[in-house]
Amino acid sequence: MxxxxxxxxxxxxVYKGGNILFTxxxxxxxxxxxxxxxxxxxxxxxxxxxxxxxxFENRKNIERIALSPSGKLLLSIDEDGRALLINFQLQxxxxxxxxxxxxxxxxxxxxxxxxxxxxxxxxxFWRTPGFTDMExxxxxxxxxxxxxxxxxxxxxxxxxxxxxxxxxxxxTVRVFSTDPIEGFEPSILSGHREAVLGVWFSIDxxxxxxxxxxxxxxxxxxKTVDSIQRxxxxxxxxxxxxxxxxxxxxxxxxxxxxxxxxQNHAKVVSCDFHAQSNLLVVGFTSGVFGIWxxxxxxxxxxxxISQKKVDAVTISPSGDWLVFGSSRxxxxxxxxxxxxxxxxxxxxxxxxxxxxxYSPDGQYVVTGGDDGKIKLWNTxxxxxFVTFTEHSASVQAVEFSKKKANVVFSxxxxxxxxxxxxxxxxxFRTFTSPTxxxxxxxxxxxxxxxxxxxxxxxxxxxxxxVQTGNLLDVLSGHTGPVSCVSFSPIEGKLVSGSWDRSLRTxxxxxxxxxxxxxEHGAEILxxxxxxxxKEVAVATLDGQITIxxxxxxxxxxxxxxxxxVGGGRKVGDRVTAANSSNGKYFTSVCYTVDGSCxxxxxxxxxxxxxxxxxxxxxxxxxISHNLSLDGMxxxxxxxNMTEAGPRELIDDTGDMSDMEDRxxxxxxxxxxxxxxxxxKSRPEARTKCVKFAxxxxxxxxxxxxxxxxxxxxxxxxxxxxxxxxDITPENILAAIDDTKEYLRALVMSFRLGxxxxxxxxxxxTPVDQVNVVVKxxxxxxxxxxxxxxxxxxxxxxxxxxxxxxxxxxxxxxGQFLKDRSQEYxxxxxxxxxxxxxxxxxxxxxxxxxxxxxxYLTTQMSLSSKKSNEGKGALDDVRMDALF
Numbered sequence: 074m075x076x077x078x079x080x081x082x083x084x085x086x087v088y089k090g091g092n093i094l095f096t097x098x099x100x101x102x103x104x105x106x107x108x109x110x111x112x113x114x115x116x117x118x119x120x121x122x123x124x125x126x127x128x129f130e131n132r133k134n135i136e137r138i139a140l141s142p143s144g145k146l147l148l149s150i151d152e153d154g155r156a157l158l159i160n161f162q163l164q165x166x167x168x169x170x171x172x173x174x175x176x177x178x179x180x181x182x183x184x185x186x187x188x189x190x191x192x193x194x195x196x197x198f199w200r201t202p203g204f205t206d207m208e209x210x211x212x213x214x215x216x217x218x219x220x221x222x223x224x225x226x227x228x229x230x231x232x233x234x235x236x237x238x239x240x241x242x243x244x245t246v247r248v249f250s251t252d253p254i255e256g257f258e259p260s261i262l263s264g265h266r267e268a269v270l271g272v273w274f275s276i277d278x279x280x281x282x283x284x285x286x287x288x289x290x291x292x293x294x295x296k297t298v299d300s301i302q303r304x305x306x307x308x309x310x311x312x313x314x315x316x317x318x319x320x321x322x323x324x325x326x327x328x329x330x331x332x333x334x335x336q337n338h339a340k341v342v343s344c345d346f347h348a349q350s351n352l353l354v355v356g357f358t359s360g361v362f363g364i365w366x367x368x369x370x371x372x373x374x375x376x377x378i379s380q381k382k383v384d385a386v387t388i389s390p391s392g393d394w395l396v397f398g399s400s401r402x403x404x405x406x407x408x409x410x411x412x413x414x415x416x417x418x419x420x421x422x423x424x425x426x427x428x429x430x431y432s433p434d435g436q437y438v439v440t441g442g443d444d445g446k447i448k449l450w451n452t453x454x455x456x457x458f459v460t461f462t463e464h465s466a467s468v469q470a471v472e473f474s475k476k477k478a479n480v481v482f483s484x485x486x487x488x489x490x491x492x493x494x495x496x497x498x499x500x501f502r503t504f505t506s507p508t509x510x511x512x513x514x515x516x517x518x519x520x521x522x523x524x525x526x527x528x529x530x531x532x533x534x535x536x537x538x539v540q541t542g543n544l545l546d547v548l549s550g551h552t553g554p555v556s557c558v559s560f561s562p563i564e565g566k567l568v569s570g571s572w573d574r575s576l577r578t579x580x581x582x583x584x585x586x587x588x589x590x591x592e593h594g595a596e597i598l599x600x601x602x603x604x605x606x607k608e609v610a611v612a613t614l615d616g617q618i619t620i621x622x623x624x625x626x627x628x629x630x631x632x633x634x635x636x637x638v639g640g641g642r643k644v645g646d647r648v649t650a651a652n653s654s655n656g657k658y659f660t661s662v663c664y665t666v667d668g669s670c671x672x673x674x675x676x677x678x679x680x681x682x683x684x685x686x687x688x689x690x691x692x693x694x695x696i697s698h699n700l701s702l703d704g705m706x707x708x709x710x711x712x713n714m715t716e717a718g719p720r721e722l723i724d725d726t727g728d729m730s731d732m733e734d735r736x737x738x739x740x741x742x743x744x745x746x747x748x749x750x751x752x753k754s755r756p757e758a759r760t761k762c763v764k765f766a767x768x769x770x771x772x773x774x775x776x777x778x779x780x781x782x783x784x785x786x787x788x789x790x791x792x793x794x795x796x797x798x799d800i801t802p803e804n805i806l807a808a809i810d811d812t813k814e815y816l817r818a819l820v821m822s823f824r825l826g827x828x829x830x831x832x833x834x835x836x837x838t839p840v841d842q843v844n845v846v847v848k849x850x851x852x853x854x855x856x857x858x859x860x861x862x863x864x865x866x867x868x869x870x871x872x873x874x875x876x877x878x879x880x881x882x883x884x885x886x887g888q889f890l891k892d893r894s895q896e897y898x899x900x901x902x903x904x905x906x907x908x909x910x911x912x913x914x915x916x917x918x919x920x921x922x923x924x925x926x927x928y929l930t931t932q933m934s935l936s937s938k939k940s941n942e943g944k945g946a947l948d949d950v951r952m953d954a955l956f
Contacts, residue, residue, distance in 0.1 A: 076691055076692045077785065078785060080781070082125055082126050082452075082455050082782045083115060083778065083779050083780065084455050084779060085448070085450065085780035087110065087404070088108045088385075088399070088405040090134065091109040091135050091138060093107065094107040095390055095394075096144050098390040101144070103390075104389065106119065108405055109134075109136075110126065110779070111699055112130045112132065112697070113130055114127050114147070115127075117419075119417055122454055123455060123456070123896070124454065124456060127164050129149075129157060129164065130697070131150075131151040131155065131157055132698070132699075133151040133155070133700050133701040134152050134701045136152045136176065138179075140181070141181045142181060142183055146181075146185075147161040150179060154171060155169070155171045156169070157169060158202075158211055167202070168211035170211075170212050172190060174192055175193075176191055177224060177225060177227070178226065179228070180229065180230060181201065182230050182234040183233075184234045186200065187200060189230070191225040194220075194225065196225055196228065196239060197214060197216070198215040199213065200215050220259060221242075222243040224242045225239045226270055227239065227240040227272055232348075233278065235251055238273070238274060238281055239272065244263065244266065244269060245261055245262060245269070246262040246265075246291075248262070260326050265283065266285065267285045269283050269285050269286075270342075270343075275348060276349060278295075280295070280368070282346060282367060284353075286341050288341050289331060289334075290365075292331075292332070292368060293327065294327055295325070296324065296327050297324050332370045334357075334363060339357040340357065341355055342383055344356065346388075347392045351367045351368065352388060353365045354386050355386070356383025356386045358382040359382070362378060362386060363376075378406065379399060379402055379404070381401040382401065383398070384401075385398035386398075393410070393411060394408065395407070395409075402420060403422070404419070405418075405419050405420070406419075419456060419457060420457070421457075422444050423444040425442060425777060426442045426762070426780060427761050427762065428441045428469065428470050429471065429775045431473065431767060432478050433767060435452065435768045436894075437450065437451060437452065438450045439471045439473060439481050440780055446462055447460070447483055450780060453893050459495070461483075461493055466486040468485045470515045475519050476519065480492060481495060482517055483515070484514065485512065486512070486529075488511060488512065489504065489505055490503070490504040490515060502542050504537045510529070510535075511528065511530055514558050515558065518560045523537070524536070525537075525560070527556070527557070529554040529555070532551045532554060532573075534547070534549075536548065536581060546581070548567075548569075548588070551569065551575065553574075554571060555571050556597055556599070557599050558570075563605065563606035566623070567580075568600060568609055571597060572597065574595060575590040575591065575592055576611055577591070591611075591626070593619060594613065594615060597611055597613055598612050600662065604666065607623060607624055608622060610664065610671055612660070612662045616633065616634050618634060618683070619631050631688065632685075635657045637679065637690050638675045638681060639657045640676070641677075642704070644709065659674065660676060660760075661761065661764075663765050663772075665765055665769060666769035669686070670685060674760035674762070675760065676757070677759060679693050680696060680774055682694075696774060696776050702757060702758040702777060703755040704759075758778075759777055761775050762775040768888070770892070771785070800824055801825075802830050805821045805825065805834065809834060815837075815839075818834045823854050823858070840877065843877050843881050844881050846881075847878065847882055850886075855886055855897065855900075858878075858882065862875060862878055863900070863904055863906075863907050866907035875907075879904060
């Protein structure tokens with residue numbers, strides 16, 4: 074079995090904080106949205122209707138991201154000021170940089186030469202690396218400027234990249250120059266009553282707009298000072314403001330207008346300005362956003378998204394789309410303001426995911442969370458396409474029907490088991506017990522006619538009929554909460570595990586419903602059937618996985634994973650990670666498709682894959698390197714210990730300026746997020762459920778970060794030929810005739826895009842090299858090759874050559890195309906249509922030829938028969954003449 078699984082995608086989390094970006098217009102990936110999800114960056118490709126998460130990780134949660142005007146460089150900065158410089162197209166880390174303080178804002182200059190970074194009360198200009206000249210240091214500090222009395226919160230460049238305007242926490246707006254300019258002095262514009270959150274230049278750089286936290290908009294104009302005012306100015310002030318010679322008019326920034334949003338005491342949280350269309354968008358703490366047209370301050374829209382604050386807002390380069398982010402809801406919206414319609418609307422679980430299940434074809438994943446919601450995710454696009462909210466408590470288990478792929482079952486702590494129809498998107502059946510109980514696990518038989526659920530408080534297993542919804546039986550025998558149940562994939566046998574340290578098998582379809590217990594040394598937390606139904610793997614609280622032969626009723630193996638699953642040391646732990654027993658057990662297990670290996674995850678940052686027969690660890694995956702999560706360090710830093718306890722657990726929300734941030738919204742006695750002890754709660758790195766896809770090439774984990782997908786297929790379509798600069802028809806033909814590099818020539822012809830060159834390369838490729846070329850072709854060019862074959866089948870008569878290329882594509886890339894049938898469905902249908910048309914033409918031709926041959930052979934037989942009859946009659950005449 075292949076074990077080189079790589080991170081493929083992150084679903085279930087669309088926005089966690091920081092700013093949101095649009096890719097620049099004119100780039101190869103235009104109209105894409107970049108959002109920070111923890112310590113990763115997710116790209117929402119709106120034109121391509123898909124999303125993907127980049128594989129790189131920052132040390133902690135990302136606070137700020139910036140993209141160069143060319144769309145090639147991405148800078149991601151975490152909450153400690155540590156940054157990664159990434160090649161956005163290749164998703165490769167180029168450089169790691171520490172700015173040594175928290176960065177509030179970062180902006181690339183319009184010409185792409187510099188990047189401006191807020192550094193507390195200072196602003197730093199760094200030179201960005203180029204792609205033409207070799208440089209020793211990717212980032213070089215160009216200049217540092219100071220002046221504000223408090224932190225700088227926002228930065229914006231002038232269109233000519235010569236000036237920068239800053240909004241500061243000291244309620245001032247300041248204008249700096251990138252390079253020293255003779256006679257120029259930084260300008261200080263004061264008048265706001267609260268911190269300035271957003272500042273922008275107009276398209277002609279003669280106007281500055283500034284928005285403060287209290288909901289005021291100031292308009293500053295760069296005007297000429299009257300000569301009378303120049304004469305009345307004292308000599309000392311003249312010397313200070315001597316920015317121009319005496320024969321030239323003196324110009325300075327002057328406040329011309331004040332506007333107020335008046336949103337019922339709601340504070341401004343986020344804002345953005347589009348200079349080309351003079352469009353201003355502002356988000357407030359009340360969940361309301363407004364659109365104004367400047368400079369006349371005309372209100373176009375004022376709408377409410379939710380009851381939570383709008384943390385981020387960005388306008389697309391065209392000015393048609395607006396993107397909003399809310400960290401409290403984990404929501405990201407793309408809205409077209411002209412048509413007043415949603416372009417994209419995604420939201421993850423408000424709390425942690427508890428469970429997941431793959432559909433039989435592996436295309437979809439259903440997840441359930443502590444927020445009582447059930448979400449279905451498309452594994453190819455990464456989008457959630459339906460959400461069910463019928464449950465009123467935490468969802469503990471979800472399961473796809475093996476026979477009917479359009480039915481999902483779920484169990485919840487609200488005392489119900491529900492069945493959902495994925496065709497009509499409705500809850501068509503609700504199963505309940507005679508007395509109110511909490512269900513923690515479910516199992517569906519292979520025929521999807523019976524469903525069983527285990528109870529947490531009554532220690533019983535309830536069985537219902539899916540068709541009628543009636544309660545069929547109640548299985549008693551466990552003396553502790555039922556933690557897991559599962560049906561055999563082959564027979565109708567049910568297996569259940571409980572905290573009473575026993576595993577029981579039930580013959581639910583026979584008259585004798587007695588169970589046989591299998592005793593364990595610790596509480597049972599999870600179990601899994603092998604694909605053939607002969608073995609069961611059981612995970613217990615002591616960190617062991619026990620393998621049972623169900624038919625022979627004997628133990629055939631045991632895996633000790635206590636040392637493998639042990640994670641790091643938590644902030645509040647009194648003992649070291651090696652001596653701590655907390656979390657050293659598996660809470661979810663699953664067999665691989667072939668049954669030779671077992672994947673397991675638990676309350677740690679590791680997911681392990683074991684060989685069942687050898688009981689050895691084959692591979693261990695670390696699901697996250699995010700140090701913002703608890704339990705990531707093996708050793709704690711003693712410098713963070715204080716008299717009041719660890720510094721990370723001390724609650725400092727009372728020092729925040731906004732009442733909404735200081736308010737404690739948790740319920741009294743709540744375990745999760747309880748701030749009554751005046752301590753901050755940090756999420757813990759762990760996995761609650763792991764499952765293999767039916768194809769065996771992908772596995773998913775419901776973790777603290779979201780729904781993690783690991784795959785054997787490279788999600789990043791890396792193209793080594795992107796490094797080529799001189800792609801011309803002459804070089805392409807030289808690659809064929811001189812060096813015999815047929816694969817390189819084919820890829821270069823696709824990038825060039827000229828049909829005659831592609832046709833020439835296609836026809837000059839030898840027949841014995843077709844399989845080699847197709848096997849090494851990057852996935853990103855498969856669609857172009859298939860479209861070329863479809864067009865070629867309609868215009869040329871090279872039947873054998875076309876079929877050989879088509880067969881090679883299916884042989885080497887068939888599984889990849891099958892897993893992404895939605896993305897490549899059009900090309901595949903065109904290829905099938907062309908082959909079917911070719912079959913019809915050949916069948917008509919062969920049928921006609923066969924009929925012609927039959928006619929000719931019949932005519933030959935008739936003519937030979939007539940000639941024989943004529944010859945026989947002539948012989949008779951001759952004989953009569955002789956006698």
